[in-house]
Amino acid sequence: MKQVSNSKCPKCGSEEFTTQPNRYDYLRFVNGQSQVEKSEFINEKVRVFCRGCGAEIDEKASVQNKEVVLSVTKQVY
Numbered sequence: 001m002k003q004v005s006n007s008k009c010p011k012c013g014s015e016e017f018t019t020q021p022n023r024y025d026y027l028r029f030v031n032g033q034s035q036v037e038k039s040e041f042i043n044e045k046v047r048v049f050c051r052g053c054g055a056e057i058d059e060k061a062s063v064q065n066k067e068v069v070l071s072v073t074k075q076v077y
Contacts, residue, residue, distance in 0.1 A: 006067035006068060007067075007068060009052060009055060009057075009070075010068060011053050014051055014053065016050075017048050017049065018049050018051050019046050019049070020047040022043040022045075023040060023041045023042060024040060056070065056071040057069065058070065058071040
């Protein structure tokens with residue numbers, strides 16, 4: 001997510017955000033340690049969520065308004 005001036009979730013106040021898992025890794029075990037050999041993305045669109053409450057963030061609106069803006073799409077859990 002690009003930097004915005006008000007970087008807190010408007011719903012819960014969290015400053016931490018995560019993306020929806022949209023890739024998978026090929027792992028190889030070498031000397032008892034796992035190493036990522038290659039990563040592939042499985043979705044074209046990256047979705048951003050508040051780590052505190054799970055609300056989806058509208059990244060485009062957040063950058064335009066220079067503050068975190070929640071997405072208006074209905075979330076399915």
